[in-house]
Amino acid sequence: MSEDRPDTTSETEPDRGTDRARPSRNQLYKTLWRWHFYAGLLVTPLLVLLAVTGAIYLFKPAYEDWVYKDLRTVHAAQSAKPVALAEQVDAVRRANPDATIQSVTPPSDRAHSTMVTLAADGGGPWAPTMSVYVNPYDGKVLGSVDNSKTFMQTVRNLHGKLLSGTVGDRLTELAASWAAILTFTGLYLWWRTRPRRGRTGRRGLRRWHATVGAAVSVFLLLLIATGLPWTGVWGQQLQKVITATKQGTPSPEEYKVSSKVPTTADHLTSNPDTSVPWAAEKVQVPTSQSADGHQGHEGHEGYAGHMGQGGSGAAPGSLSIEQAVSIAHRERVPGIFTVTLPQGPRGVYTISGKSEADPAKQRTLFLDQYSGKVLASYGWPQYGLLSKLVEEGIALHQGERFGLPNLLVALGTCLAVIGMAVSGVVMWWRRRPTGKGLGAPRRAQDARVTRGVALIMLILGVAMPLAGISMLLVLTLDWLVIRRIAPLRRFLG
Numbered sequence: 001m002s003e004d005r006p007d008t009t010s011e012t013e014p015d016r017g018t019d020r021a022r023p024s025r026n027q028l029y030k031t032l033w034r035w036h037f038y039a040g041l042l043v044t045p046l047l048v049l050l051a052v053t054g055a056i057y058l059f060k061p062a063y064e065d066w067v068y069k070d071l072r073t074v075h076a077a078q079s080a081k082p083v084a085l086a087e088q089v090d091a092v093r094r095a096n097p098d099a100t101i102q103s104v105t106p107p108s109d110r111a112h113s114t115m116v117t118l119a120a121d122g123g124g125p126w127a128p129t130m131s132v133y134v135n136p137y138d139g140k141v142l143g144s145v146d147n148s149k150t151f152m153q154t155v156r157n158l159h160g161k162l163l164s165g166t167v168g169d170r171l172t173e174l175a176a177s178w179a180a181i182l183t184f185t186g187l188y189l190w191w192r193t194r195p196r197r198g199r200t201g202r203r204g205l206r207r208w209h210a211t212v213g214a215a216v217s218v219f220l221l222l223l224i225a226t227g228l229p230w231t232g233v234w235g236q237q238l239q240k241v242i243t244a245t246k247q248g249t250p251s252p253e254e255y256k257v258s259s260k261v262p263t264t265a266d267h268l269t270s271n272p273d274t275s276v277p278w279a280a281e282k283v284q285v286p287t288s289q290s291a292d293g294h295q296g297h298e299g300h301e302g303y304a305g306h307m308g309q310g311g312s313g314a315a316p317g318s319l320s321i322e323q324a325v326s327i328a329h330r331e332r333v334p335g336i337f338t339v340t341l342p343q344g345p346r347g348v349y350t351i352s353g354k355s356e357a358d359p360a361k362q363r364t365l366f367l368d369q370y371s372g373k374v375l376a377s378y379g380w381p382q383y384g385l386l387s388k389l390v391e392e393g394i395a396l397h398q399g400e401r402f403g404l405p406n407l408l409v410a411l412g413t414c415l416a417v418i419g420m421a422v423s424g425v426v427m428w429w430r431r432r433p434t435g436k437g438l439g440a441p442r443r444a445q446d447a448r449v450t451r452g453v454a455l456i457m458l459i460l461g462v463a464m465p466l467a468g469i470s471m472l473l474v475l476t477l478d479w480l481v482i483r484r485i486a487p488l489r490r491f492l493g
Helices: 016-020 025-055 060-067 085-095 152-159 165-193 202-230 233-245 321-330 383-395 404-432 445-463 465-480 486-492
Strands: 100-105 114-119 131-133 141-146 338-342 346-355 363-368 375-378
Touching: 025 152, 025 165, 025 404, 025 445, 060 152, 085 114, 085 141, 085 321, 152 165, 152 363, 165 202, 165 233, 165 445, 165 465, 202 233, 202 383, 202 404, 233 383, 233 465, 321 338, 321 346, 321 363, 363 445, 383 404, 445 465
Parallel strands: none
Antiparallel strands: 100 114, 100 338, 114 131, 131 141, 338 346, 346 363, 363 375
16 A cells, blocks of 8 residues: 655645644654555565465366366266275276375265375475376276366465475565555555545545555455465464464373374375365374274284275275265264375374365364274364364455355455555556655654654564564664665665
8 A cells, every 4th residue: 555656745644734733643654654665565576476366266166166077077867876985996096006095085965076085296295196086876987187286276386385385485474474564554554644535647546545455454454364374484383372272182192192103184185175174283193993902003914015995005904984984974074074094004084074164064083993983073162262263264265154255355355455566566656756766755753753663563573473584684784784875775765
């Protein structure tokens, strides 16, 4: 929400009489405008990219149902009966003999196929898996999709990591954090000026920019807050807080957890579509007991290379996948769920039921692969307050919590961000001083105002660590370099 006129004109500042009466307030306006200007200048390209990719990703379910319609849907007579899931898994195994089967997603109704997820080597950093679709009525493989190479996975990787792994993740978090600062400072600038006049030209553009920014500010802050849990620094710190406060996470003492290699649920699969809900990602995965009551181990007789009744890396004597699905129905896991198969004799069946439309219906079960005993059940009643807020936020962020209205609001916010970014650049381009510098608002001269703004920025920096670190770097650069070099100081204002 940057301004469109030099700060030497009366158009950009509050009323002159008000300025003389309250000079400190005017200095605060100039200081926050300066922060707003430079924040917008630095992160506008990334914000546009995040808004464009976010808007596209809102349509992922509809897009993929359309593109992969021939794989995801089947036509069968009403009298047709599905073949056993284990047989469907075996068909996938025969077609992909060297692959490791990770999970099975049973069809949601008679019109849909079974999805079997394979671990694939050489895939992308977020979804190195292969989805194989099977006709549940004849057991024939319909085809497969490399999840690391789909259009929507590329969009997601751009949106979350800029196609550059950890570095991209940090840049995305930095841009989101500064977007929040842009919103707060922009709201203050709008409140001070509240432009009502001017429908064309510079005044009209400024009025549109400020009014739209104020109108969508709540939704934009909500999108930022609900997106941060996915980021590397902020998200990991939030997970640590949730874990440390034990907000509903089952205690390892409540069930058997491998003391040798404790595993959290987020390591069961790298495909976000078949993973456990965010709130269950750091739940420690329990271990199965062998048929004789002892904990399974790699030396289990006859294990090496055995498929097991489950059709994966399960050990001999394990339950069939039909039995695991039957237990999921008995435990009333709602909606569409995914069964992650045991990997090894100590592994467990993991039943993950996710619902973006209603997070309260989420459920994660861990089943002993031999006895079918529910070793742990984790869902909405066990979620702590923070976990519930995050899950609700994820559903809102993806535009699914309240159906079409939610999607339209999220889409409208993304389009507004793009519009404000473009209008901000146009306003700066029109008001830039030719050959006299960048055209940034001048520094405030009131030391008290400077200290007050610094305190506000410090609070925001603590809440958003990457933004705080970048602030310190900018201030250090300003103090040690920019202020000491006259041409640079004049250029940057």
